[in-house]
Amino acid sequence: MSKQKPAIPKGTRDFGPVEMGKRNFLLNTIRGTFQKFGYMPLETPSMENLSVLTGKYGDEGDQLLYKIVNSGDFLKKTTSEDYAQGAASMLPKIAEKGLRYDLTVPFARYVVMNRHELNLPFKRFQMQPVWRADRPQKGRYREFLQCDADVVGTSSLLCEAEIVMMINETFEKLGIKNFSIHLNHRKVLSGITQVIGAKGKETAFCVAIDKIDKIGKEGVENELRNNDFSEDAIQQLQPLLTLEGDNNQKLIALKSLLNSSEIGKTGIEELEQVMQMVNGFGLQAHHVVYDLTLARGLSYYTGAIFEVKIDNTGVGSVSGGGRYDDLTGVFGLPDLTGVGFSFGVDRLYDAMEALGLFPESSQAVTTVLLCPFDETAMFHALPILGKLREADIPSELFPEPAKMKKQLNYANKKAIPFVIIIGSEE
């Protein structure tokens, strides 16, 4: 067998002990919050049938799905005409399965397959890798972890309020102090397009306004013009594009603008109710900011939408979500409402690093290292080692009576806080 210099695929990563320690600190904190709020764990297979995945993420998403070559003679369903026609004709005949692209579609599939056994409202969390054949770049990987929590089967706004609570709790436990939970409502956005006479153009409006942080007010106006919004409409939007003040002042301005829109008023009412509930928990600081520029790309959101940003880290949104009206319609179970959100683990990790928030202890595994002077000392060490572990103290015996410098160096590199040197005389 030829010797080879091994490598890992572009856009993928090994997580060694140090990174794992930090990631586990992060993931255990998130998991702890989900469970404290009554969310239950779910795991779905890495592979899904392509019939389940295809068409759910738009054309671009379909391109980015990883497809798995059928087992055995994978060409057997193809013809030389298929081959002559190229990849698009061949693909459906050589690949039936693909890798999970997100956790939402597998969750929807699970809900439909188990609808008769589910205890509604069903609260689940899921922390699993997903795969996208995207061009790798800083902070964007081809395999990355998603952490989703969703509750389906209830339209209660308590769920939205609890998402605010879960974000607060998680960030508090992580030690992140300066962050904001941006909150908006799809019905508010619909109301706005209605009152400015651009009904039916919600998507173009949302896409444009979503970019205001990146391209500025003028950029948004230009994009709206390019999408045939009238100058009059853009004029009416001015108070919104420059909305200042606290949440109450923003609501007052919004209410006055949306006075003639039923859907817009519903959106405002729901936002107010969510905040009432958040306040009802008796939280000191909720970090919620009404943000009318928040639209979120995914077209399936229909109610409140969220996005979380951490100050002074240069890291983008680290969490987001919203309410949807029809999670499972595409699988034949219509009108199932729910609300969900997810944490972006890679970005949160980067933010935690930038802020120096990972506890040193997150890396340590072993508490005590026993260092034997010689072969006989190793046998003296065994019962001590047994006793330490009986007391649930993670401990190791250096497996050879090596030079003490080597042994201490091992302890040092592994960040083991306590060392016991064992002689053979005792």
Next chain:
Amino acid sequence: MSKQKPAIPKGTRDFGPVEMGKRNFLLNTIRGTFQKFGYMPLETPSMENLSVLTGKYGDEGDQLLYKIVNSGDFLKKTTSEDYAQGAASMLPKIAEKGLRYDLTVPFARYVVMNRHELNLPFKRFQMQPVWRADRPQKGRYREFLQCDADVVGTSSLLCEAEIVMMINETFEKLGIKNFSIHLNHRKVLSGITQVIGAKGKETAFCVAIDKIDKIGKEGVENELRNNDFSEDAIQQLQPLLTLEGDNNQKLIALKSLLNSSEIGKTGIEELEQVMQMVNGFGLQAHHVVYDLTLARGLSYYTGAIFEVKIDNTGVGSVSGGGRYDDLTGVFGLPDLTGVGFSFGVDRLYDAMEALGLFPESSQAVTTVLLCPFDETAMFHALPILGKLREADIPSELFPEPAKMKKQLNYANKKAIPFVIIIGSEE
């Protein structure tokens, strides 16, 4: 979009909240043991380059690897001659990546890529899914979890002894009382083929003797005959094939047989040293059984080998491993010795179920459910809910003032032990 009845790929599984609770109990116990013994977590990508995976698992293994279709125009490196020649010619040109088949090869790759930074001896554990395009059957899945622990960079027999300790500790925490850790040594097996005049036939001997539980003594003898072992050789084996008694009696019989074999004597000495160390820990019962019929299939083992069986469950081996001399030679780093073992999670799960050992609490997530009588009661419940969670008590508020029967039914199905009914008068 057409409505479809969704399904999951054959040989894969969803793990709902109940299974997840039990699996997490199992996995947390295993992880706890690994960490207590100083093993550190590692995770590698699900996808590896096929150049890393191919040729490591034999021809059958290569067939069972899941391959991933290259992104974009995956046919661009192929020609119509390739197509005419069939799947074997096409495959290397349309797929560069495959899914992890086990955790050993990725670990070897990781060690080689990080050899200059590793703190030797390097103790790592890894708990991740692997994928095999095998024919699904009871207890055999196409995606399943492996839990491996390995230490590389030391030939100390302490590592072998600690594997015995880790198995004991894990099973004790799981509540499994009746099990045996079968122990043998590749050098003992080599010594035996030497003294019976069948040197060089270790593999055929191991393959035959490994089946003694399934095909019996006569079956093994026939298989040896079919592999050109002489009647004289088979005659000399008789005392071994019918070896009875405790570990000491077996050692005495072995020593007498292997008196003329240096390699065989080394094997026996090492087994004795491992047992001395195990006893040095002061363990009450070590569950170790010398088992000369244990061979283990994998050809890379060179020293002690292990396998664990649970009594009265009908489940096969639930754990196994051994020492190897050359983990990373195929990647250009020769002579790295190590020892490792793994737990078979699916079989352990089945055994735990058969023995009724999963604690009831492993399923429960929520401790308290608050049940509101009406809309106003929901608001009364909020500060109570906040206080419960502040005290780290997993709690929920039923999100709607639904009929009490419905709410209690929810608590019941979710196995929530405490319910607090909230009226609006208080």
